[in-house]
Amino acid sequence: MPNDKKSQKIVDIIQNAARKHSLFVLAYGTGCGAIEIPPTMTSRYDAERFGIRGMATPRQADVLLVTGYLATKTLKRVIRAYEQMQDPKYVIGFGSCTINGGMYWDSYNTIKLLDKYIPVDVYINGCMPRPEAVIEGFIELQGLIKDGKANGATKYKENIDWYRANQKKVIKNWNMPDYNW
Amino acid sequence: MDNSIWISILGFLATVALAFVVGVLYGGLVRKVTARIQNRVGPPFYQNFFDIVKLYSKTTAINHGWMQHLGPALAITASVTSLMFIPILNGQGDMMWFENLNFKGDLIFLLYMMVFGSLGMALGAGQTGNPHSAIGVSRGLSQMVGYEIPWVLALVAIMMQAETTSITGLIDYQNANDTWMMFESPLAFIAGILAMLGMFHYAPFDVPFAPAELASGPASEFGGKYLALMMTSGSIMAFVKLVLFVDIFMGGASNLVMLLVKTFLLYMVPVLYGIVSPRYRTEQSIRYFWGWPTAIGVLGVLYVVFIR
Secondary structure, eight states, X not given: OTTOGXXXXXXXXXXXXXXXXXXXXXXXXXXXXXXXXXXXXXXXTOGGGGXXXXXXXXXXXXXXXXXXXXXXHHHHHHHHHHHXXXXXXXXXXXXXXXXXXXXXXTOSSBOSXXXXXXXXXXXXXXXXXXXXXXXXXXXXXXXXXXXXXXXXHHHHHHTHHHHHHHHHHHOSSOOOOOOOO | OXXXXXXXXXXXXXXHHHHHHHHXXXXXXXXXXXXXXXXXXXXXXXXXXXXXXXXXXXXXXXXSOHHHHHHHHHHHHHHHHHHHTSOSSOSSSSOGGGOOSXXXXXXXXXXXXXXXXXXXXXXXXXXXXXHHHHHHHHHHHHHHHHHHHHHHHHHHHHHHXXXXXXXXXXXXXXXXXXXXXXXXXXXXXXXXXXXXXXXXXXXXXXXXXXXXXXXXXXXXXXXXXXXXXXXXXXXXXXXXXXXHHHHHHSOOOSSHHHHHHHHHHHHHHHHHHHHTOOOOOHHHHHHHHHTHHHHHHHHXXXXXXXXX
């Protein structure tokens, strides 16, 4: 396994260095957080300096950036996008809404903790986190990747029953295809 | 006899390695140049090497049918095959082993071979069933119909002028007359450069990929190793096109430094034009290629036939 700490051979070190410096981001713009992504990516804050680059399809992306609250309807799409991504893949939860529901904590149709449904590697707190904080979060993720600790995808595969049960608890009309990744 | 085979194999490996390194490096430099023009710092120039290593080390568990697996393989086959028919250096120095498989009439063969990769990609992308891919493929093939016409007219003009259909023959003609084809036959050169804008798919001719509207066009269902194969093949293909242009219009290059200078300056034409341009719609792009570039190409052919 690429992220197994015991077998960090020289190939893994090279692969982790390449993964660290090249993060293709699928920015899932829910809620108000989506407005912080354009300044992060464009000339003012220029995330491309760190090899962070936007990608338009989940097939090509490494990082799923969930920017804000998730209605149960949206959660279904996020899960579907996450499961279409190819290993190794990472999730960044962005803003208070993904941590504890934020200002939607007592809403009837939003989820509160994103980590119960898909494995989150890094949280960026704030309402809203500014582009500096977003870049800080990406650098945190790069550090985890370099040490081989960003193994949310393996955790998801091992505990798939727990995650599926949580997902099906909030998504009533579950008619999604099965993925054999 | 035995020795020459080994030299051929060495030449093959050296050529592919050179094309890969230079193509990927140019890709990174293009990103850097774009960033500087947009007043950003931009990624380091070796960023594309990181991207390719990372993509090759990703798992790929997508299955839409066997043509989807074959598409990127066909693309890279076409790139490497085209590369084999391009003389990298003009063979006057001691680097003769960079002339790989040239034969009489290879320019016409190349005309077909350079399209083959796109067709393979189109078949592969077509099978994924993603609507973005289907739209991207149809746009890409339509645009190809657009830029192939001025491109062929430019090649016909210079082939008639030098009375040869081989690339080495064209280089020899330019060296014998001590001139460059871009001065001998300027109308053909202009038509060729305008067609090249479309060939490189930079804005305003990035119609098939159209990041803002089509996800990433034909590639939208290809991730991981397939995307890495496509990036590798695209880098090699960019190098092929640049070296072909340098060979037939700018007299080839006698050493590697000259080759890098000429190809990089030539590459900046579509890149710099692309950075400051928005995107055409499909029919605008085709209408553009069938307008002035084709007219200039026809004039170039007439110039060769009647005046020279």
